[in-house]
Amino acid sequence: MNLTLPVVIGAVLGLGIYALVRALVPSKRGAVATVAQIDAMRARGALYESPSRAAQQDEDSGRFGTFRAGVGVRIADFYRQQGWEQRSLRADLNVLERSWENFLATKILLGAAGLFFGPFLFAIVWTLGLGSGPVVPVWMALAFGLVFFFLPDLEVRRDAAERRRDLRRVIGAYLDLVAMNLAGGRGLPEALMAAAEVSDGWALRRIRNTLADARITGISQWQALGALGEELGVEELKDLASALGLVAEDGAKVRDSLASRAETMRHREMAEIEGSAGEKSQSMLVAQLLLCAGFLVFLIYPAAMRVFQGA
Structure with missing residues (x-):
């Protein structure tokens, strides 16, 4: 059992690293696959292209920007090969006038940062003597990696809805x-x-x-x-x-x-504004009721404790 657990952890980490390398390093395609990809892009048209090359070049300045641009292009190519169009997400990015490639690069880099942030947080907790076990950092790495990976989606959908x-x-x-x-x-x-x-x-x-x-x-x-x-x-x-x-x-x-x-x-629009105002009023009412309930508990608790102690 002591030997099996490190082997399983190493196998999972190795599989994750292999999948990441395969996603970032594009495989060599044949002529037929390249022609099919060009035809698919031409059929989709400008609907699925980045909103502005000039804006993308302004964002991709510096070494980190160049690295992020390269990662984004490779991930976008991987999505294109798999046929993952992500229409609603692309529409949200078009509303916000953001680059599809930079968005994908941000997701990948944040997910990778989450994989390192989880074990780093566990190391701090373990140093304080609050945790132990080799499985915990693995689960923390996976959990933080997934959370960080999907954070850009939540931000984009929220901002796109407002816009x-x-x-x-x-x-x-x-x-x-x-x-x-x-x-x-x-x-x-x-x-x-x-x-x-x-x-x-x-x-x-x-x-x-x-x-x-x-x-x-x-x-x-x-x-x-x-x-x-x-x-x-x-x-x-x-x-x-x-x-x-x-x-x-x-x-x-x-x-x-x-x-x-x-x-x-x-x-x-007026109906939506009235509905939003009604929801906020309900939220304020719930918050006031909870505040009153807490205040009543604060008043009743000392008297109740005296009664139970006297009994």
């Missing part, structure tokens, strides 16, 4: 501006672009860049808005693109459709 709420508010105001421009006699393409030029916020900047790219590539602007909604995971933009594609030739119908959609989005 999508801001985007939906901007879209509601944007639809009103487009309807006002249409009422002023402008055509739909001019109204869409003019409404996007009223502010330099990140949401209208993304819409403005999308409309400008649509003019260059030759596709309709509502198709470009639908692609942006698919890229960012925002259903409102995809529904708007579908509605504009149906009534694009009739200015009055477009105006009515945009006004009704803006009103619907405002009502939905």
Whole structure:
């Protein structure tokens, strides 16, 4: 038994190191696999590409940045070979305008740091004489490695949810501006672009860049808005693109459709705000009840102890 346990621990650690090396060092692919990968990337299109090469190069400065960029490219290539698309996570990163490769590198490096942090914490506890046993550091390393590995996912999903709420508010105001421009006699393409030029916020900047790219590539602007909604995971933009594609030739119908959609989005936003306020009120009520219960226990405990001791 004394010999079996170190062998099992060494085998688990060796398997983890082997899996990490296999993930970081890409295997040599044949010509058929390379052509299939290029075709798959071309079919997916720009939807799954990093948002900005310039932003990625700004992030990848210095030796650590270069190392992280290399790790991210290899991990992204590994994901691509396995066919792991992670659509929702990519949409969250696109909303936050972050690089997919840097995100993967951050996950791997944090997971590796967690593997070392667990045994390091155990060494501190063992030095204080509070723990013993060779299995504990292994489990601590695995636990901290998993927690650190999934921390970036939680952060990205939280920040993306907040930014999508801001985007939906901007879209509601944007639809009103487009309807006002249409009422002023402008055509739909001019109204869409003019409404996007009223502010330099990140949401209208993304819409403005999308409309400008649509003019260059030759596709309709509502198709470009639908692609942006698919890229960012925002259903409102995809529904708007579908509605504009149906009534694009009739200015009055477009105006009515945009006004009704803006009103619907405002009502939905108000309902969400009221629901959030209700949840916070309930949380405050629970906290007050717990505080009162603790205060009552603090008052009753001395008297109760005297009664039981006297009995």
